[in-house]
Amino acid sequence: MKKLINDVETVLAESLDGFAAAHADIVLLGAERQFVRRRNTKPGKVALISGGGSGHEPLHAGFVGHGMLDAACPGQVFTSPTPDQMLAAAQSVEGGAGVLFIVKNYSGDMMNFQMAAEMLDRENATVIVNDDVAVENSTYTTGRRGVAGTLVVEKIVGAAAERGDGLAALKALGDSVNKSTASMGVALTSCTVPAAGKPTFQIGIDEMELGVGIHGEPGRKRVKLTSADDIAAELTGAILRDLSLKSGQEVILLVNGFGGTPLLELYLMVHAARRVLHGAGVRVARHLTGPYVTSLEMAGCSITVSAVDSASLALWDAPVHTAALRWAM
Amino acid sequence: MKKLINDVETVLAESLDGFAAAHADIVLLGAERQFVRRRNTKPGKVALISGGGSGHEPLHAGFVGHGMLDAACPGQVFTSPTPDQMLAAAQSVEGGAGVLFIVKNYSGDMMNFQMAAEMLDRENATVIVNDDVAVENSTYTTGRRGVAGTLVVEKIVGAAAERGDGLAALKALGDSVNKSTASMGVALTSCTVPAAGKPTFQIGIDEMELGVGIHGEPGRKRVKLTSADDIAAELTGAILRDLSLKSGQEVILLVNGFGGTPLLELYLMVHAARRVLHGAGVRVARHLTGPYVTSLEMAGCSITVSAVDSASLALWDAPVHTAALRWAM
Numbered sequence: 181m182k183k184l185i186n187d188v189e190t191v192l193a194e195s196l197d198g199f200a201a202a203h204a205d206i207v208l209l210g211a212e213r214q215f216v217r218r219r220n221t222k223p224g225k226v227a228l229i230s231g232g233g234s235g236h237e238p239l240h241a242g243f244v245g246h247g248m249l250d251a252a253c254p255g256q257v258f259t260s261p262t263p264d265q266m267l268a269a270a271q272s273v274e275g276g277a278g279v280l281f282i283v284k285n286y287s288g289d290m291m292n293f294q295m296a297a298e299m300l301d302r303e304n305a306t307v308i309v310n311d312d313v314a315v316e317n318s319t320y321t322t323g324r325r326g327v328a329g330t331l332v333v334e335k336i337v338g339a340a341a342e343r344g345d346g347l348a349a350l351k352a353l354g355d356s357v358n359k360s361t362a363s364m365g366v367a368l369t370s371c372t373v374p375a376a377g378k379p380t381f382q383i384g385i386d387e388m389e390l391g392v393g394i395h396g397e398p399g400r401k402r403v404k405l406t407s408a409d410d411i412a413a414e415l416t417g418a419i420l421r422d423l424s425l426k427s428g429q430e431v432i433l434l435v436n437g438f439g440g441t442p443l444l445e446l447y448l449m450v451h452a453a454r455r456v457l458h459g460a461g462v463r464v465a466r467h468l469t470g471p472y473v474t475s476l477e478m479a480g481c482s483i484t485v486s487a488v489d490s491a492s493l494a495l496w497d498a499p500v501h502t503a504a505l506r507w508a509m
Numbered sequence: 510m511k512k513l514i515n516d517v518e519t520v521l522a523e524s525l526d527g528f529a530a531a532h533a534d535i536v537l538l539g540a541e542r543q544f545v546r547r548r549n550t551k552p553g554k555v556a557l558i559s560g561g562g563s564g565h566e567p568l569h570a571g572f573v574g575h576g577m578l579d580a581a582c583p584g585q586v587f588t589s590p591t592p593d594q595m596l597a598a599a600q601s602v603e604g605g606a607g608v609l610f611i612v613k614n615y616s617g618d619m620m621n622f623q624m625a626a627e628m629l630d631r632e633n634a635t636v637i638v639n640d641d642v643a644v645e646n647s648t649y650t651t652g653r654r655g656v657a658g659t660l661v662v663e664k665i666v667g668a669a670a671e672r673g674d675g676l677a678a679l680k681a682l683g684d685s686v687n688k689s690t691a692s693m694g695v696a697l698t699s700c701t702v703p704a705a706g707k708p709t710f711q712i713g714i715d716e717m718e719l720g721v722g723i724h725g726e727p728g729r730k731r732v733k734l735t736s737a738d739d740i741a742a743e744l745t746g747a748i749l750r751d752l753s754l755k756s757g758q759e760v761i762l763l764v765n766g767f768g769g770t771p772l773l774e775l776y777l778m779v780h781a782a783r784r785v786l787h788g789a790g791v792r793v794a795r796h797l798t799g800p801y802v803t804s805l806e807m808a809g810c811s812i813t814v815s816a817v818d819s820a821s822l823a824l825w826d827a828p829v830h831t832a833a834l835r836w837a838m
Contacts, residue, residue: 182697182714182808184774186736186781194737195773198780202796237772257773368511385511407515408523440769442805443566444524444586445513451527452515467531471800476771479511479806507835 181377188374192234192256199241203503206245215269216241217251226341226350227251227273230282230334231266232289233258235373236394239330239473242504248338249282249502257373257476258395260288266296270304278303278347282334282354284326285310305347307354309333311363311484313422314391314399327394328436328473329361332486332496335505339498357492362419365399365482366411367392369440371475390414394438394475394482408445412452415483420460425487427461432486432496437471440479446470453483465493472504510706517703521563521585528570532832535574544598545570546580555670555679556580556602559611559663560595561618562587564702565723568659568802571833577667578611578831586702586805587724589617595625599633607632607676611663611683613655614639634676636683638662640692640813642751643720643728656723657765657802658690661815661825664834668827686821691748694728694811695740696721698769700804719743723767723804723811737774741781744812749789754816756790761815761825766800769808775799782812794822801833 185191193213200209200216207216221227230240231253240252251269255261270279279300283293285308297304311329318325337354345353367389370379380396383389388411391399425431435450437443446469454464465488473482488496499508514520522542529538529545536545550556559569560582569581580598584590599608608629612622614637626633640658647654666683674682696718699708709725712718717740720728754760764779766772775798783793794817802811817825828837 182717182734184695184697184737184740184770184778184810186738186777191773191777194780195777198776198778198783198798201783201793202776202779202798235771235773237776242772366513368513388511405511408513409515411513439771440806440808441513442564442768442803443571443800444520444564444805447527447531447566448515448520448524449513449527450531451523454527454530464530469527469531471772474771476773477769477808479769481513 181372183374185374191374192254196254206501206503210268210272214265215251215253215272216244217269217273218244221250221273221275223275224277225275225344226277226347227270227275227279228282228338228341229266229269229279231261232284233260235476236474238504243331243334243502245502247342247498247500248334248505257375260286260292263292263295263299266293267299270300270302274302280347280350281306282337283308284330285323286320287322288320303347305351307333307351307358309358311358311361313362313418314364318393319397320395325393327363327365328434328482328484329363329486331472332361332432332434332484333357335500336492336495339495357486361484361486362422363482363484364415364418365392365438365480366390366415367396367438367478367480368405369479370396371478392480394473396475396478408448408452412449413456416453416456419483419485423485423487425462428463430463430465430488430493432466432488433457433464434468434484436473436482436484438478438480439471439474440477441481443470446481449481466496510701512703514703520703521583525583535830535832539597539601543594544580544582544601545573546598546602547573550579550602550604552604553606554604554673555606555676556599556604556608557611557667557670558595558598558608560590561613562589564805565803567833572660572663572831574831576671576827576829577663577834586704589615589621592621592624592628595622596628599629599631603631609676609679610635612637613659614652615649616651617649632676634680636662636680636687638687640687640690642691642747643693647722648726649724654722656692656694657763657811657813658692658815660801661690661761661763661813662686664829665821665824668824686815690813690815691751692811692813693744693747694721694767694809695719695744696725696767696807696809697734698808699725700807721809723802725804725807737777738781741778742785745782745785748812748814752814752816754791757792759792759794759817759822761795761817762786762793763797763813765802765811765813767807767809768800768803769806770810772799775810778810795825
């Protein structure tokens with residue numbers, strides 16, 4: 181294992197300390213590093229809280245700030261945070277208008293967020309993100325996995341929360357964005373969890389895992405590596421079949437790197453995915469390209485397509501000021 | 510070689526097409542893809558032009574836009590762009606106040622930018638960036654290499670150009686920022702140039718290359734992989750010896766990923782580098798952390814320290830709106 185670390189036991193703590201120091205203008209680290217929260221919360225605003233295993237950075241702590249999350253709870257690498265963390269985060273940022281939890285659909289996360297929701301003595305609701313069309317049920321999941329579409333949900337719901345929407349409206353909006361969003365990924369290499377010390381899976385020098393999960397979970401099939409165009413056709417095709425978009429539909433296209441694939445290749449995939457979408461009569465209204473929902477150093481990418489209308493597009497365009505997403509303030 | 514590509518001959522063209530489509534609100538792609546330019550240039554403003562081999566994305570095209578570059582010329586992967594590209598870029602964006610070329614110190618880039626400067630019938634000057642303290646002279650370089658400090662030069666000089674500074678002042682500012690900026694990197698793995706099809710260098714499973722260049726050029730020494738703290742001490746120590754900073758000096762700290770190292774590790778390196786700087790009495794005024802000046806999918810990182818005063822810090826903080834850097838507009 182080749183990593184820039186001191187000790188597998190302290191990777192997360194040292195990384196969170198670096199993150200909090202680097203973005204001290206935006207975030208605060210909670211006691212015992214239970215959560216990362218916005219430095220300045222807004223009274224009367226619904227508090228948006230997410231979280232999950234670490235190793236997917238910048239998700240979720242990188243999306244804490246104005247126009248997006250109020251707090252994020254980082255678990256150990258690829259391990260769910262505890263209900264205590266979520267409860268402490270909620271108590272720290274709740275501003276009188278309730279709490280919306282945004283949870284990726286993994287069994288551990290679901291169970292722990294549900295326990296926190298039950299323990300919390302404030303009004304709350306939960307949006308479950310399950311945008312990965314690759315497989316039903318998986319290593320850590322009943323039903324579909326939540327992957328890079330989580331970013332789209334957090335951005336759009338975050339903007340609506342910032343303008344003052346209430347809890348019920350935000351819950352409905354989150355469910356609606358999740359339903360309009362689909363993703364699928366491909367891995368060319370494995371990642372290595374520091375505490376494990378060896379690759380999560382083995383893959384041949386000429387193979388790829390189509391439909392891989394963001395923890396290296398198996399996808400639809402292990403096949404020979406093909407061209408970027410073929411991969412884009414496969415991923416985007418599966419997404420389009422799932423979303424059943426009408427011709428002329430506007431979408432956000434997120435080409436997300438898993439951590440080990442250079443931007444040079446990600447933009448090439450943008451080019452390839454755009455052609456598939458255009459062929460289906462779909463119009464790409466907005467792009468986001470880069471390593472946003474990662475699997476440590478895994479090589480590969482995912483494609484996310486989110487159908488938007490003028491209202492959700494305006495929320496996507498609304499100001500955001502976080503460590504990893506920042507525009508128009 | 511495992512890459513998301515169609516054909517090694519068309520990697521750059523397809524990637525540039527994807528980039529231009531994804532950022533059509535900010536940039537335009539020149540004829541025959543000779544350059545990426547700002548969609549809207551400003552009459553009477555000195556035009557800032559950079560460029561170099563591709564494979565370092567988002568450098569340079571990702572830094573084209575308001576408050577930074579007016580144009581960037583992408584060469585093939587790790588290959589200098591041609592004088593024709595620079596000349597075409599200059600003619601496209603020059604607005605009557607002259608052209609400032611920002612050039613990383615590699616022999617090919619230096620020669621080609623110099624030819625372009627001689628052919629250009631507009632007033633022009635050149636800032637040479639050579640921030641890499643690792644080695645004097647290298648595989649492609651006479652003198653020190655230009656690496657991630659280039660981003661700092663482009664940001665600060667870009668902000669000064671945007672407010673209307675003249676060519677001579679910008680040239681002096683660029684030279685001054687370059688002199689105040691020092692970097693050093695470490696590689697844990699090699700990268701693979703698509704056209705070569707095999708890793709640029711071989712490195713043992715337990716080794717690292719200290720002082721590596723951004724094309725995988727050899728650095729100071731090949732040694733056993735040590736802890737993040739030891740690596741941070743080595744890199745930051747070399748930088749501090751070069752800059753000879755006084756106690757109390759304010760700096761920008763850029764922890765830059767080479768493409769294959771996750772953010773989790775980069776923020777851990779931030780934590781480690783901050784402690785070395787604090788130990789030397791240096792105050793980190795601003796942070797930037799992420800894969801900004803990359804070497805394709807190479808694992809590793811570089812540390813850049815740039816000494817600032819209130820004037821250069823204000824220019825760093827000034828609005829920027831590019832594909833890869835965006836704040837406060």
